[in-house]
Amino acid sequence: xxxxxxxxxxxxxxxxxxxxxxxxxxxxxxxxxxxxxxxxxxxxxxxxxxxxxxxxxxxxxxxxxxxxxxxxxxxxxxxxxxxxxxxxxxxxxxxxxxxxxxxxxxxxxxxxxxxxxxxxxxxxxxxxxxxxxxxxxxxxxxxxxxxxxxxxxxxxxxxxxxxxxxxxxxxxxxxxxxxxxxxxxxxxxxxxx
Amino acid sequence: xxxxxxxxxxxxxxxxxxxxxxxxxxxxxxxxxxxxxxxxxxxxxxxxxxxxxxxxxxxxxxxxxxxxxxxxxxxxxxxxxxxxxxxxxxxxxxxxxxxxxxxxxxxxxxxxxxxxxxxxxxxxxxxxxxxxxxxxxxxxxxxxxxxxxxxxxxxxxxxxxxxxxxxxxxxxxxxxxxxxxxxxxxxxxxxxx
Numbered sequence: 001x002x003x004x005x006x007x008x009x010x011x012x013x014x015x016x017x018x019x020x021x022x023x024x025x026x027x028x029x030x031x032x033x034x035x036x037x038x039x040x041x042x043x044x045x046x047x048x049x050x051x052x053x054x055x056x057x058x059x060x061x062x063x064x065x066x067x068x069x070x071x072x073x074x075x076x077x078x079x080x081x082x083x084x085x086x087x088x089x090x091x092x093x094x095x096x097x098x099x100x101x102x103x104x105x106x107x108x109x110x111x112x113x114x115x116x117x118x119x120x121x122x123x124x125x126x127x128x129x130x131x132x133x134x135x136x137x138x139x140x141x142x143x144x145x146x147x148x149x150x151x152x153x154x155x156x157x158x159x160x161x162x163x164x165x166x167x168x169x170x171x172x173x174x175x176x177x178x179x180x181x182x183x184x185x186x187x188x189x190x191x192x193x
Numbered sequence: 194x195x196x197x198x199x200x201x202x203x204x205x206x207x208x209x210x211x212x213x214x215x216x217x218x219x220x221x222x223x224x225x226x227x228x229x230x231x232x233x234x235x236x237x238x239x240x241x242x243x244x245x246x247x248x249x250x251x252x253x254x255x256x257x258x259x260x261x262x263x264x265x266x267x268x269x270x271x272x273x274x275x276x277x278x279x280x281x282x283x284x285x286x287x288x289x290x291x292x293x294x295x296x297x298x299x300x301x302x303x304x305x306x307x308x309x310x311x312x313x314x315x316x317x318x319x320x321x322x323x324x325x326x327x328x329x330x331x332x333x334x335x336x337x338x339x340x341x342x343x344x345x346x347x348x349x350x351x352x353x354x355x356x357x358x359x360x361x362x363x364x365x366x367x368x369x370x371x372x373x374x375x376x377x378x379x380x381x382x383x384x385x386x
Contacts, residue, residue, distance in 0.1 A: 001305040003294070003336065003338065008332055011334050012261070013263050013351060015230075035230060035233070036230050037242075038205060038230075041244075042322050043322050045321050046203070047230055070206050076377060080374055081379075084375060084378045101196070113194065118205070129235050138201045139201055140198055140200065141199045141202050142199070145196065153199075158206060158359075167347055168373070171374055172370055173369050175366035176366050178354070178364045178366055179363065179364045180363055180364075181357075181362035185270055185273030185278075186274075188270050188274040188288060
């Protein structure tokens with residue numbers, strides 16, 4: 001297996017395309033972020049990295065809370081738009097026709113059209129260079145009722161968006177189910193000599 | 194859009210299924226991690242969250258370096274296996290028949306069969322509760338030569354694995370391309386009144 005060294009770069013698969021929400025001066029704004037992931041199970045936490053100049057970061061610092069909204073594939077235009085323009089110059093909520101709602105944290109705006117919404121409280125902020133790494137504790141999770149099956153989130157109904165870097169920067173849908181997790185690996189465990 | 198509150202939990206789409214590599218007492222080991230994401234662009238950094246008792250974490254602390262290996266869909270059994278068993282009891286490299294190679298950091302073992310391999314140096318460690326959040330600087334990226342097109346990583350050739358939580362815990366392949374990023378959103382920008 002011949003390898004080629006490409007130099008240091010942010011190359012991982014898959015990446016998300018989350019819509020990060022914050023109130024700035026009392027008005028909701030959302031920006032797209034692919035630099036994000038889960039950071040802890042108990043208590044549940046996640047990270048999101050934002051450039052220092054981001055308008056959304058101003059709101060996160062103002063209120064100490066933010067939201068993470070998972071767009072479905074049919075929101076691909078809106079998700080891309082919110083990564084291109086700044087809320088300092090455009091009212092993205094109006095342009096995208098987002099229906100905004102608030103939960104228990106009161107000042108973390110969420111997008112009703114996104115099937116999954118997480119309310120987060122800031123726990124840590126780390127200045128890493130070009131980006132500020134925000135570590136947030138997940139205080140509540142909201143899921144659209146029509147995306148649940150027997151009360152649990154259903155991937156096929158959620159139909160989440162995937163972001164992808166490489167030769168091209170593209171959005172993709174989820175593909176075929178390959179296997180059950182914490183299960184298919186047992187075949188190797190059983191097969192070993 | 195009626196919403197249902199599910200309580201605080203680690204629900205995000207998509208999630209990765211990375212194989213995190215470290216040498217422990219001079220021997221390579223790999224564990225599966227879905228709690229991971231990019232943390233900074235310049236310098237390029239990522240996070241990975243590991244439970245305190247993890248054997249791999251011992252190696253990361255020992256050497257101050259680790260690797261992130263992106264498995265392709267055809268490594269789904271191996272990826273799942275490396276999340277089920279501990280390297281303290283089993284030689285996962287032998288069982289999975291991983292071909293291990295080292296790069297510029299010398300003590301961050303990588304899996305040749307994985308199409309994308311990142312060598313990382315530990316920059317920060319944050320104890321968040323159940324998990325230790327490791328922030329690593331990406332020092333080098335290796336890609337299998339047969340996964341490049343015109344010198345750039347090609348998604349179709351890489352064919353990465355996606356992890357998914359919810360009603361079921363499953364692995365998926367990438368699906369259809371929906372749109373070009375930093376482009377499709379311009380249609381909204383143009384269309385607004």
